[in-house]
Amino acid sequence: MPRAILFALSLLFAAILAVAAQEAPDWSQRDFAAPAADVYAAAIKSIQQQHHEIKSTDDTHHSVDFRVGTTAWSWGYNMTLTVTSLDDAHSHVVIAISRSGGKTVSWGSGKKEVLKIFAGIDKQLGGQKSEKK
Numbered sequence: 001m002p003r004a005i006l007f008a009l010s011l012l013f014a015a016i017l018a019v020a021a022q023e024a025p026d027w028s029q030r031d032f033a034a035p036a037a038d039v040y041a042a043a044i045k046s047i048q049q050q051h052h053e054i055k056s057t058d059d060t061h062h063s064v065d066f067r068v069g070t071t072a073w074s075w076g077y078n079m080t081l082t083v084t085s086l087d088d089a090h091s092h093v094v095i096a097i098s099r100s101g102g103k104t105v106s107w108g109s110g111k112k113e114v115l116k117i118f119a120g121i122d123k124q125l126g127g128q129k130s131e132k133k
Contacts, residue, residue: 027111028095028111033090036062037062039121041124043117052068063083077097077110078098079096079114082095
């Protein structure tokens with residue numbers, strides 16, 4: 001293989017590793033003392049109660065894509081919530097966030113909306129307190 005191609009491939013591989021190494025902020029993930037199916041159902045209800053627009057759901061993989069509308073600090077957010085099972089009685093939730101308007105027109109992080117969703121999940125699970133990661 002020519003050196004230019006090898007160099008380009010090594011740069012691409014380094015970029016992929018850098019993206020994979022980025023972890024979601026602590027405030028965008030939380031553990032719950034409930035089975036994954038229960039947490040997933042509670043998450044959908046929490047999202048609906050806050051009037052966010054659900055774009056798609058994947059009941060098999062316990063994930064939901066949704067949109068948070070315009071806020072005081074942004075043009076809105078596209079979010080993906082994913083629930084993974086830690087064991088039969090514990091689950092881990094991560095909410096990935098992307099700004100609709102990009103960084104130049106949106107200053108918020110989505111943290112406030114994420115924390116509201118987690119509070120709604122807690123409420124749906126009967127007021128049990130989640131375990132912050």
